[in-house]
Amino acid sequence: MNSSQLNSEQQKRFPGWLAVDFGTSNSTVTLFDPIEVPIAEVLPREQEMRLRDRMAQWLNSPAGIALPDVSASDWDKFIADISKNLEIEPSRLSEVFESDNRERFLEAIRQIELCLGTSDRFRRAVSKKLYQIYHEVFRVPTLESQNLIPVVLDIDRRSTEIKSELEISRLSALQLKMGREASDNRKKAIAQGTSSALKEIISRFHHSPKRYFGQDRSFPVIVDEDEETINVNQLIQAAWGHLIELTQDYRQRARRKFSEGGFLSAVVTYPTVAPPVVRKEVRELVEQLGLDDVQTAYDEAVSVAIFFLWREFGGNLNIGIESFKTRCRQEGNKWSQNVLVLDIGGGTTDLALIELTLEDKTPFFADNEDRGLGGRYYKLTPKLLGSSGHLQLGGELITLRIFRLLKVAIADFLLTAVSTGDLSSDKLEDLINSELNERFLENGQFKSGSILKCVDKENPEGDAAYKDALDTAEKVLPTRWQQAPQRLQTFYTLWDHAETAKIKLGQKTPEDGSILTFSLSEQQIYELLVQSAIKYQAKDTSSICVTIDSQQFDRAASSAIKEAIGIAKGLMDSRLRPEDTKVDSWNSHKVDWLILSGKTCNLDLVQRHIYQEFSKSPYFVWNPERITFVLEFTKLATSAGACYAEKLRRLRFDPEESKGLLRKGANQLEIDVKNLFYYLPCNFKRKTQSNELLTIFKAGQELYQLGADESVAKVRTEWQGIQLTNIIYRQDYEDGDLRLWGSFDGKTLMEKLGLSEPDFLKKIKVQFEIDQTLQFSVLLCQGNPHYLIDVSGIDVNSVISAASGTSALFADGKLKWNIAVERPHKDLNDGDIAINVIESATVDQPDAYHLVFEADKDVSKSLQEFHYLRDGSPEPGTGLISNPLPPFPKNGQHTFYVVQTDAQTNTKKWIRIGALSKPDFATDYPCQYRVSIDNYGILRMHAGEVPYWTSSDQKCLKQEGCVYRAELELQPNEVDKERDPFCGIH
Template sequence: MGLHAHFISSGPFCVEDADGGGYTLLGPLSGLVLPALRLLPAPGADVLVRQIEVIGPPGLPADRLAALREVWRGVEGRVITEAVTVGAARPVRLAPPAGGTDLPLLLLVHHHGTDTAGGQVAHTTEVTTTLHLHRAAPAVEGEPEPHARSGTWYDPSQWTLSPGGSVSAASAGDGGVSGPRPSAPGPRTGARAGGAPVRRVADDRQRHRGFAAVDFGTTNSTVTIHDMRQLDVRAMSRYQEARLRRELVDLLGDPSVPGAQRGQWRELLGDVVRQLLPEADEGGARRDEPGAVLAGALEGGHGGGGWLHALYTALELRLAARDERLRGAVAPLLHACFDRAFDELPLDVLRLFPADLDQSGGTELASRVEVVQTRPELRVRMGEERVAVGGAADGAPRAYRGLKQYLGRDLALPDLPARADGTPTTADDLIREGLRYLLDQGDEFISMNPREFHQGRIDHLVMTYPTIAPPVVRRRLRQLVGQGARGVDGLGVTLVDTQFDEAVAAALFFIMRDFGGDFAAGVEAFRARCRRLPGSGRSWEQNVLVIDVGGGTTDLALINLKLKDNTPDPGPGQDPRFTGRLYVLTPTLLGSTGHLQLGGDLMTLRLFHWYKAVFADHLLTRWPDRHERVVATLKTPYATDGQYVPGSLLARDSEAEGYPHDLVDLVVPTRWDELPPSRVREVEQTFWLLWRLAEDAKIRLGAGTEDHRPPPEALEALLTSLGVPEAGGAGWAPQLDAARFEQLMAPVLDEITDLVVALVENGLQGGDRELDRIFLSGKSSRMPLIRRALERRLRREPGVRWNSAGIAVEEQYGKLATSIGACWGHHVRRFAHDEGNAQGVLGRGRYVLRIEVDNLRYYLPCDFGATFQLGSAATPTYALLKAGDPLSPIGPGGTWAIRSKWEKQPRSLRVHRGTGTGWVEWGAFDPDDWISRREPGFLLDLEEWTKQARFQVEVDADLSLHLHLVRGEPQYELRDEPPARVDLDAGVGPDGQWTPLEIVVDTRVAGDRPDKGTVVFSVAEDPRVAGADDRVGPGGWFDLLFREAGGAGARLLRGRMSEPLPPPPHDGWSFYVRYPTQPERALELVDVLPAPRRADEGRDAAARKERRDDGVEHQEGTEYVATLDERGGLRVHRTPVPYRAAGSVAEMWDHEGAVFRVGMNDAAAAHIAERDPFNGRH
């Protein structure tokens, strides 16, 4: 009997948390409005609510608990036949519990069905929530109570919360109370003043009808906007048309083309001028150079796109009628123009628009965050500096780089004023404001192009994040952009999607590039680059590796792309030659990995240390007397007999043990983290001069320059900041050649290629699998040495089969690839054709490509392993879950997840994510810590805990971790009476011996040829057991314990669970009993069992991504199993069969077999201070 229940907000004074875990209550403590209760019965079911029971935390005063119990009791005794909302009967007087402001509640809804023929089977639905009272004002004396004889009580609509945090009366009517009442400060939440949720776009403002994707990078950020406003039908994309114009201008304006055939070519162009530009021909303007006339018309935009089409058509037609020698000379050049034009991404056709983020029209904006205002609210701008990094002067705004690496770490920034509530401003606050700035720039870009875009402010956002970032980073990103959370303010964007990490988003970009804006041509070209799958005439595949090397991070994804021709047979009267084709592209994530501090900034940092050593070497060699203390302190091999050894600082790697970093910094001071404020600005200036010098060297040498010397002005500024006497540096400049540059970059490149090899070997292991294509994206990947290092490494790996001709580097959209790919992937998920509705399109001769983007989330992208001790030496010895393991919709509400096997529970548990070259801590659980904070009244014996407790890890598609805990063997909850029974006694023959039997499902139609069916249970020996022992006997056929619903006295039954059943037929599975040793004996029908519906079936099916077809719900990935208990009860379940649930560790421990589900503590993103360029320690 199903009854789903959950809380919902009851109005503006009851604000739901962003994560749905509780409600912030506003108004005086003497009259708080609690959330409403939403009840949804199962379809077709009538449910009688017998009792509403409320359980509060220990120590809650009895009168307060009694008041809470009265709130929702108005529904008691009612028969619920459809969804109903039970509002709080009246405001409630509450007081914060001792030691906090949060009040957790457990609501028990006791109910049963109205059909009493089979007895009244009682059920209980549990609902939990937490009431946050930190924003409630003190109780108002004299305020009418609910039991007041006047018949009036407090009306919360009379009260508002002022920006200053005080509560005041909105109007003074009958029963009203006037006067301001201060509100106690508390942690900040996503609720704004007045109690309504934060909204970036107010109800009275216009929302943009599309969406945007944001890639907030360590070094640069981008925004791509998707807008479905229709374009006029054009022969070419505007991007392609502009490129073709530029290519034809170069071709037609080149007087050396086509060499010996120049005369014929000039004559041909003259004919084209007379045809398309008669006014120019009549005027005789530059008749001797018709190519220049045509090039000038192209540059001036003459005639628009139609004239361009007429021009290249005329060139093609007239060239075909000319001498073969002219055709042979010019046709390849002309076709090369077309090739380069069609290589241009048709982003306008795909309705994808990289936003201009600065006044110069640049689509990439430096992720440098400059604080421009701290009061009354924090505000920033992004981009290259207008004030010096670190502040222009005392009290001037400050600027910050590399903030992305601090996301989710709650890093306090003491140099900025505290928040309004007194808590310190953090790096997350600056990131939020940086995102606000990006969205505001996106809004401005939209408003400046009214003919291109639907107007309005962005309120639908896709956010990307580093592949290896732990769940806390993704969650914090959603909070910062969305509705916020406790202690975290949000921007109030209504729809926030974090489906794609940066590696997957970059992979989607390359998939999009392959298909372009013309699916008919793109799909055929893609198919030509694939391998046909063995045994299949209509399926092809390729394996693709995407390497995104950005400014701060490196992200990798290995993806298998399967293309299948699913074109249905032509219908009556349809000619297959003129119908379209239906292709389905299924991307499968074989694995992903990365590093949060491995990218262009780390390369620059290595050059920074080299240049710092070069300048220190120069100063110690040229002016040793100015640094006598340093020279006297240096040890061998850096000094001999009290004299500095020239070149010794450069002869050793700065990361080598014993390198004198402290002494080098005395000569070239660039560390400011421990300096007094009076010296910080001077040292910061030196740091940034040296950093820019190193960055410039990386860009130039990375592009292939043989050697590099700093520009004289940059060198002079740096030497001046180091106090070098005027003209003391004349004639000297550090020189860095390509060989030394590559040597300095080698450790970074080795780390990147180590990740590549580990990912490919793990993802393509088994069978004859080959890496077909490698795509490099990200600004840092443009450096040729990255490609060379990758090719060298792959050639040395005998276990990796790869296509050396399949490497491609994205030059034009290196940084934009991530936001463009995420934007396109989100569009495909929301608007792509379904196979079922493609028939009409195919009949019109069109190609249809369905890209199953969601499939990227259906497989685990990495290994997860557990460690059972603390310390740096503790690393997993084996994987609990492996990369490539399939997920299924087994989590709460049908979320996609996977569970490990049960393991022994240690004193402290740490779960790590595999990176291929190591392990990164991902989640933690310490039972004693949990007990002390959440269940202080429970005494835990850790010795017994390690002997009896077991754990199971659950990982969802977001890679968030939950833990299942149990004492002993887990028990499974059977919530309904069995719809069918198997007579196990029938297996006993006349001689008293057991006759082996099988329970099978058989979907044949009457009169069809016999089929063996699928064996669900094979019972070779007598499974019946005697005795009343509740434990599962070792070696017994029934190997599980089931618990029938019915409260504390529920009965335990032995049972067994099948492997997944075949897909459900229309009316359900037909179960038969078959006797394999008696083939002549007829099959005996047990019953026909339909596919069970979901436990949350009262919710909208569309919200669960299910579809209803002839009354049966389907969800991709759903599996079904059968259970058989010792009394012969046969049931079918959607997986997973629910565990017997415990509400706490104490309940789990007291009730053997009950399972407690708890979220693991988030692990902070790994942060290596030595790789953080901007922490003031370099």
């Protein structure tokens, strides 16, 4: 899709938005369309359908399955009584729940309650079963009632998921095919292809380019004899465009109604640990498709957390909120719990640790106001305590390891069969006689099992024999297609077998303890060898079979799973560990809820390793009820959660406006999604000469709006010395891996400025700035920075002059006023400036003032240089900047006073200077306010940080105090080929 195509549909704007999750293996889209709001007569539609299905399934089951703990006669009588009262045959009872007759459906549920009989045991068994059914039903996300529509992307299979495999079908305006269609076309093309055609196939088909996002990677593409060079970003952009096209197709084909208009608003998710270059490019690439409102605030782990939080409330706030509160720690009118999201997908692992705090914010009702039925207004604030993950750790890595195991097992079996005479093959005999590594030989013959044992163990990569085993298997069954495209078919055939093996062997072990197995038949092995041009003859074809079992699967897969769970455990331990080492970690905050997402979490091995690691952790109370994994939403959760989060952000309203709904008894819930962006999720460290790294930003550090013109929340370091090479690492938790985030070349800057190395290191200072999307800026200055004063203020001189007869703010070259934070029990000095004086007196706390400038203190090191845009552009001055002020009173003004001692009575009194209003601009994020006072006696209010005196010309650094803003050189997204299944070397 290109922008001109999109613009043709944009005469009208679609009133909602779409959330796109382009995954490594599979993709989904969720649409928010406000065209109509369904009114649930019984339950929201999705929950009613689940209830009907579970009831029909239960009542249609034999007694041993329906209620294992009761007698068959009791169950039969129960069914007979219900059927008699409903006037239907017992064998047709389930039809009541399958029909559209809602009154009959409700009557059937009533009869279940009425026909329980007198047996306590039977009644308890039925009650327990009904609780299980209702519990499941209330956890079904009510997508339709929230106007969220999972888009059916794969029309032929009626699936909301589509494989992320792409086929470039046209080079002009770059058009794609996607999903099973692309996969089937690849298989056909490979089967029919010649050697030259295979090169075209490699260029045209891409299993998922997402894994290469952030790399400067291009590749020639041949379609219908036309050749063009395409880069990764173009391909990913086209994939997003294609998903939007598929959404448009669904809107036109579906039976339901949709709002009209072109899609101009979108939410796009990305991996939690995606480097800044990826985060930056996501928005730009989607905007180039013609969309003008692109939100990239929600990474994949946070999106999953929001989805399951919404599911937790069950679509019914009155019930859901009370249920949620029972699982929280309560402090006053606040309830909180910690949630850990572990999302192991096809290609990536994403983690987020979030503190959820529910607060009762019901507005005040005056005595004469009707409270009605007493609904409550709640605010849920999610705070991101930390995030982490891995860009190449997921289901595909496990499949790759099973692929290697199968390949080596086949090679070992065939070489063994040739050595024993059960199989004859000239090519394999020559291999044994002339090419086989000596470690695999015994008395000149192949040593059976010698290749397999080099791979069939945990972490085989560290063994020198591992590479020899893979190289030998390649000679038997060639699949490395990077330099030999004719091997492509063998690779994909074996890859499909490995996927099937993973799914089968990853299941739960049968109750009888038997081991699961996966076998390749003689026909399947024959197909692989024919593709590799290997001929053989067998004495007994029925004996040709290669089998691997669940124990071998566990050995192959466990290292990847342990790595993912290890990251989760490291993040949890790091964030929840008490800062006071004397406090017992068993008495610290815990993870109260573990959410598992991603299809890889369906593997039984994942569940077992989670139990092994988390059951012994002091930061997690083991409770299977608080571990959530719902297979049907493992992929949809990301796009649906992001879509729902954006709905909450856009449609929030003031608690006062909810009084009408509260009177009707309806609880209201506001989820403050923006709070997720107020804290840094990880540490950033700076490389030094030694192995010790210098922490520049800490996880959990609060972000603020630094100025009225800022659109994101940020935080800055103190000014620091510069290095010739400035290297920044991201570290998600203490002792976690260091991930190169970016660098700044100081040496090049030094050469441009014409400074010697000693002068450069001595004079130039650096300050790092980071925002909520983890984008870095580098601020540079010679010496101390100067500030730009661009607001008006009030004159302190005139007040002092009237009160004391002198207007001297400075004496002996020193400023007479300095800064102090709140000092409740400190005696006042003449000349102190304070705020909140009237407020303190009102509440009988005369010393609860907030001191801003404190007199008689050496401030020579605190004086700053000021440059002016207003006040007739006076000459540069000097002044002081306060620490952040306390919150503004309700009137939106801070009133400032100066203290003076009465010469006659020797008593201290406050003299009012004047009031400064809160700057008039909308703050999207927390904002601190400061005041400055200069040598001209003017007191000014500033929103955020006082702005620097800056220039966009790098040469300004030759002038002391001028600040120059540069960008951190971003680190490209590096791909480890050993973890990339589709790079052609496996």
